[in-house]
Amino acid sequence: MCARKANFSTSKTLFRNKNLFPHRCLSKHADLVSDSCKFVLLPALVILAQSDRPVHADAELTADKMEIIQGAQVATGNAVLKDETLLLEADQISYREATAEARGKVSFTRKDLRITGETLKFNRRDGSFSGKKLRVGKWPVHIEAEELSGSKHLYEARDAILYYGEPERFSPRVFAGKLGYEPELERYFVEDARLQLGEYSLFRIPAGSYSTRKYPFGFIGEAGHRRSVGAYIILEPTLQRGEEFLLTPSIELYQKRGILLNPSLLFSRKREAVTHSNLNFSWIRDQGDDPPLYSKSLPKDRHHWKWEHAHLLNGLVHAKVKLNWLSDADFLRDFRPDLFRDDFSDDSFAEASYHRDNMILSAMARLQPNSFTRLPRRIPEVRGDLLASPLGETGILQRGHASLSWLRDDEANLENTRFDVFYGLSYNWATPSWYSLTPIAGTRLTKYFGNETHVNDYTRVLGEIGINAEAFSHATWDLVNPIWGIDGLRHIVKGIAQYRYIPEAESGTGQFAAIEQLLLEHNLPLLGLGTIPHLDDLRELHTLRVGIENRLDTRSAEYGSRRLGALNLYQDIFPDRNEQKLEALYTNLVLSPARWLDLNLTTKMLSETGRYNQLSSGVTLRDGDQTNLHFTNEYLRNGNRQNHLLATYKLNRDHLLAIRLRHDSNRNEFTEQGYTWSTHIGKYWILDNQVTFRRGDPRESDFNYRMGLRLKTY
Numbered sequence: 001m002c003a004r005k006a007n008f009s010t011s012k013t014l015f016r017n018k019n020l021f022p023h024r025c026l027s028k029h030a031d032l033v034s035d036s037c038k039f040v041l042l043p044a045l046v047i048l049a050q051s052d053r054p055v056h057a058d059a060e061l062t063a064d065k066m067e068i069i070q071g072a073q074v075a076t077g078n079a080v081l082k083d084e085t086l087l088l089e090a091d092q093i094s095y096r097e098a099t100a101e102a103r104g105k106v107s108f109t110r111k112d113l114r115i116t117g118e119t120l121k122f123n124r125r126d127g128s129f130s131g132k133k134l135r136v137g138k139w140p141v142h143i144e145a146e147e148l149s150g151s152k153h154l155y156e157a158r159d160a161i162l163y164y165g166e167p168e169r170f171s172p173r174v175f176a177g178k179l180g181y182e183p184e185l186e187r188y189f190v191e192d193a194r195l196q197l198g199e200y201s202l203f204r205i206p207a208g209s210y211s212t213r214k215y216p217f218g219f220i221g222e223a224g225h226r227r228s229v230g231a232y233i234i235l236e237p238t239l240q241r242g243e244e245f246l247l248t249p250s251i252e253l254y255q256k257r258g259i260l261l262n263p264s265l266l267f268s269r270k271r272e273a274v275t276h277s278n279l280n281f282s283w284i285r286d287q288g289d290d291p292p293l294y295s296k297s298l299p300k301d302r303h304h305w306k307w308e309h310a311h312l313l314n315g316l317v318h319a320k321v322k323l324n325w326l327s328d329a330d331f332l333r334d335f336r337p338d339l340f341r342d343d344f345s346d347d348s349f350a351e352a353s354y355h356r357d358n359m360i361l362s363a364m365a366r367l368q369p370n371s372f373t374r375l376p377r378r379i380p381e382v383r384g385d386l387l388a389s390p391l392g393e394t395g396i397l398q399r400g401h402a403s404l405s406w407l408r409d410d411e412a413n414l415e416n417t418r419f420d421v422f423y424g425l426s427y428n429w430a431t432p433s434w435y436s437l438t439p440i441a442g443t444r445l446t447k448y449f450g451n452e453t454h455v456n457d458y459t460r461v462l463g464e465i466g467i468n469a470e471a472f473s474h475a476t477w478d479l480v481n482p483i484w485g486i487d488g489l490r491h492i493v494k495g496i497a498q499y500r501y502i503p504e505a506e507s508g509t510g511q512f513a514a515i516e517q518l519l520l521e522h523n524l525p526l527l528g529l530g531t532i533p534h535l536d537d538l539r540e541l542h543t544l545r546v547g548i549e550n551r552l553d554t555r556s557a558e559y560g561s562r563r564l565g566a567l568n569l570y571q572d573i574f575p576d577r578n579e580q581k582l583e584a585l586y587t588n589l590v591l592s593p594a595r596w597l598d599l600n601l602t603t604k605m606l607s608e609t610g611r612y613n614q615l616s617s618g619v620t621l622r623d624g625d626q627t628n629l630h631f632t633n634e635y636l637r638n639g640n641r642q643n644h645l646l647a648t649y650k651l652n653r654d655h656l657l658a659i660r661l662r663h664d665s666n667r668n669e670f671t672e673q674g675y676t677w678s679t680h681i682g683k684y685w686i687l688d689n690q691v692t693f694r695r696g697d698p699r700e701s702d703f704n705y706r707m708g709l710r711l712k713t714y
Contacts, residue, residue, distance in 0.1 A: 059083040059124070061095055072096035086110040088122070098125040106131070113138045126151070141212050142167055155181040162188070164215055164713075170198050170682050172217065172711065174205065186212050208241070215713040216240040224690075224706035228290060228334055228699045230255030236262075244269050252284075252335070260284035260335060277309040282335065293699065294329035295372065302327045304335075319352040325369040333699065358389040374411035376515050381405040397426045399530070407515045416513040417449040422530045424464070435471040440464070442529050448512035458511045462538075464529035466500040484594050486564070487555040494549045500527050502541035512536070522604055522614045522636070524570055524586045544573040565591040571607065582607035596622045613637050626650045641665035654680040664696075671695050684712050 064077030072094045075081075079093040081100055091104030101121045102108075108115040108122070117134030130149035136142065142163040149156060160179045164172050177192030193205040195217055210216040218238040225231045236250040246266040253259055264280035282304040292298050305325040312318050324347065326332070348369055353362035365380030383403035391398045400423040408415045424442030431437055442464040450457050477489045517537035526532065527545060547570035556562040570586040584604050591599040598620040604613045615635040622628055626649065633643040643663040650656050660674035673693040681687055688708040694700055 059095075061093065063093070069094075083124075086124075088120075090120075099123045106134075137166075140164060150181075153182065153184070155183075165684055168682050168684075171684050172197060172215075174216075175201075181212075185209075188212060203237075205239070206241070210240065211243060214240065215711070217711075218713055219709075219711045221709040222706065223708075224704060225701070226337070226704055227701040229257050229288070254284075254335075256288045256290070257334070258285055258287040272314065274312040275310070278307070280304075280306040282306075282331075284335070292328070292330045293333065298330060299327055302331055304331050316355050317352070318355070321350045323348045323367065323369065329370075329372045337700070358387040360385040360387070368410070374409075376407065376409040376411075379406050379408050391425070395427060397428070399424050399426075401530070407513075409513075409515045412515075414453060414513040414515055415451060416454075416515060416536075417451065418512075418535075419447045419449075420535065421445050424528075424530050426468075434473065435469070438468040440466045440468065440528075444529050446535065451513070454512050456511070458508055460508045462502055462505060462507075462529060464500065464502045466498065466528070469497040471495045485554070485557070485562075487557075489564075490553045490561070492551045492553070496545075496547045496549065498527055498543075498545040500529075500541060500543050500545075502529055502538075505538040505541040525572075540574065540576065542574060542576045544575065546571055546573065562592075563590075564593055565589075580608055584613065611637070635665070667696070669695055671697075680712075681709075686710050686712050 059081060060083065061073055061075050061079070061081050063075030063079040065075070067074050067076075073096065075093045075095070077091065079090050079102070081088040081093050081095060081102075087107075087109045088100060088102055089105075089107040090102035092102070094101045099121065100123075101119075103119050106115070106117050106120045108120060113136075115131075115134055115136050118132050120129065120131035120134065122129045128149075128151045130147075132147050133145075134148055135144050136148075142165075143157075144161045144163075144167075145157045146159065147157070148160075157179050158177060160176055162174045162176065162179065164174075167173070173196045174190065175194055175196055176190040179188060179190050179193070181188045187209045189209045190205060191207045193207070195202045195205055205216070216239065220234075220236040220238075222234040222236075223232065232255065233253045234250070235252075236248060239247045241247060244267055246268075248262075248264040248266070250262040250264065251259065252262060260282060261284070262280070262282045264278065266279075267275065267277040269275045284302050285300055286298060286302050288298075303325075304327070305323065307321065307323040309321040310319070348367035349365065350367060351362065351364040353360055362383050362385070363380055364378060364383070366375075366377035368375070368377060381403055382405075383401060385401045386399055388397050388399045390396070400421070402421040403419070405418045405420070406415075407418065422442060422444040424440060426438050426440040429437040429439070444462045444464070446460045446462075448454070448458045448460075472492070472494050474490060474492045476491075479489050480487055514536040516533065516535050518534040518539060527543060529541075532538065532541075547568065550565075550567045552564045552566070553561040554564055566589070568588045572583050574581050574583065583606075585607055587601070587603045587605070589599070589601040591597075599618070601615075601617045603615045605611070606613050612635070614637070616633060618630070618632040620628075620630045627647075629645075629647045631643075631645050633641075635641050641664065643661075643665065645659070645661040645663075648656060648658045656676075656678040658674075658676040658678070660672070660676075661670060662672040663669070664671045671694065674690060675692075676688060676690045678686060678688045686709070688706075688710075690706040690708070692704040692706070694702055694704070
């Protein structure tokens with residue numbers, strides 16, 4: 001039988017449901033649904049509900065057989081209803097007054113939305129629908145339901161299964177006795193819900209609202225062995241509560257140590273004020289008997305409180321708190337070895353600042369909750385900063401700061417109270433475009449108040465004069481090289497000279513407690529009276545710094561220019577010294593000749609001997625997202641000489657190999673080797689296998705194995 005088709009116009013008849021969904025969180029605009037329905041919320045159908053534009057009057061209906069039954073167009077056999085926005089296919093489609101009823105092998109497609117099932121009733125005018133045994137998909141969620149219904153404002157269901165990602169054997173899913181969806185909010189609401197892994201129930205999910213834009217849950221698991229703790233298992237599930245709360249009730253099991261509880265709460269809000277707060281608490285009743293490395297003895301109840309909080313209000317007020325409270329100095333080494341090796345810090349502080357025009361008012365205190373920590377700290381400091389701003393119509397720029405500080409050094413048992421104020425002026429001399437001259441002047445007053453170690457007050461006033469000079473030049477070449485991605489070359493060269501003279505900078509030594517002292521510096525020192533960090537330990541400050549800066553650019557295929565390379569050289573000269581007027585030559589080299597290659601080199605060479613006191617370098621190679629190789633080294637004369645290599649290679653979309661090597665040149669051996677194989681289990685789980693070999697670590701085994709499992713979220 002040949003196919004037939006009919007053209008017709010839609011009417012204004014609306015389809016409506018009959019019973020309210022009984023969830024207090026749902027919109028007051030919810031349509032009515034039959035008591036016999038099983039409620040399901042369809043994030044996947046948001047497009048149907050959000051179409052406010054007029055429905056096209058003409059639609060095309062085709063089938064093997066066409067007939068009119070009780071005023072309705074009935075298409076049977078390979079029935080297809082389509083217009084510019086939708087495609088509906090089924091064994092049979094009945095259409096009357098803008099409402100289509102489809103039965104048997106139903107397939108509905110509209111933009112990025114797809115529905116399949118046994119029956120579907122859909123109104124083209126207002127987007128309302130109902131159906132049985134439907135599967136609905138719109139990234140990132142898929143839904144299965146025996147019966148479902150919805151309107152422009154709300155979709156509802158009972159005994160529904162919501163998949164995050166495509167349904168498969170071990171995909172995470174939410175089974176909800178009651179589930180609803182409000183498309184305007186892109187959120188769904190659940191009651192009597194539980195999280196499942198495949199067909200296995202894991203735990204119940206609290207009733208409430210969740211976002212479809214990200215997973216409401218996550219999971220990280222880890223198992224392995226270390227000499228200091230024995231075999232261990234770490235379970236770290238996460239649960240997103242609304243848009244703002246992330247709960248992590250983590251538990252860790254250690255063969256030699258016992259059970260460590262590690263709950264954490266992350267709060268994040270972005271409204272008129274931006275707030276980010278992370279509270280973490282770790283506690284264990286330690287059953288181990290290994291001797292401590294840093295502490296004299298270990299308490300049985302060991303803990304680590306960590307709180308990080310940041311708050312930004314209208315871009316004007318910024319507050320930040322970081323607190324690390326440890327029961328003993330060995331906690332991080334025993335239970336957080338990666339943090340201990342790579343970023344060992346129990347730093348704690350609180351600060352707040354107010355920004356307005358060219359002014360910043362701030363207060364800062366460095367806290368010391370741990371008795372075993374001995375660091376110089378400010379308790380507290382109140383400060384005001386005047387940023388660079390014009391002084392009337394004179395063409396002179398002014399800048400400065402003033403502070404009142406209470407300082408304490410527990411290790412040396414010293415303290416001082418210090419008032420400090422700096423005011424500086426600079427003037428940009430009118431010069432031709434190829435060079436610039438900027439004379440500067442400044443003064444700094446520092447008053448130390450008497451205390452137990454230094455009874456008398458002491459006031460120091462220092463002055464500074466100097467000049468900054470720069471000369472510029474550039475050249476361009478029409479060079480094209482497709483292999484290296486070069487589309488023209490531009491070389492910019494700048495010569496610089498900076499002179500600073502601060503007479504009698506060492507005055508007052510010994511008349512106050514020196515807490516902020518000069519530390520060993522490997523980088524280029526700061527110049528200028530207003531930027532000196534070691535205010536209590538000033539040294540010779542009569543310096544001429546000369547340098548040359550080079551930059552080579554090419555046109556970028558995306559926008560603007562791309563840096564191909566840069567070479568900067570700086571030399572400090574000390575006119576007042578009788579010997580060693582030249583201290584060190586600083587070099588910084590960066591090369592990026594192609595997007596897949598980066599090279600960098602930083603050196604500090606002693607000018608008198610020509611020997612390198614510090615050298616660090618890095619090489620990065622990239623092959624798209626398939627291969628990455630990063631090599632760095634750090635060379636210090638009479639110090640550490642470390643080489644690091646990190647390489648990753650993606651075999652295919654499911655398998656990744658990684659190698660991490662650490663080589664000690666002083667000992668001429670590899671102190672750490674790590675080999676990782678990462679693979680996908682299904683589409684949503686990632687399994688990491690890691691083997692580590694170590695040398696010279698008295699606390700850890702020479703051989704360690706670690707296995708990690710984590711949920712891949714979007």
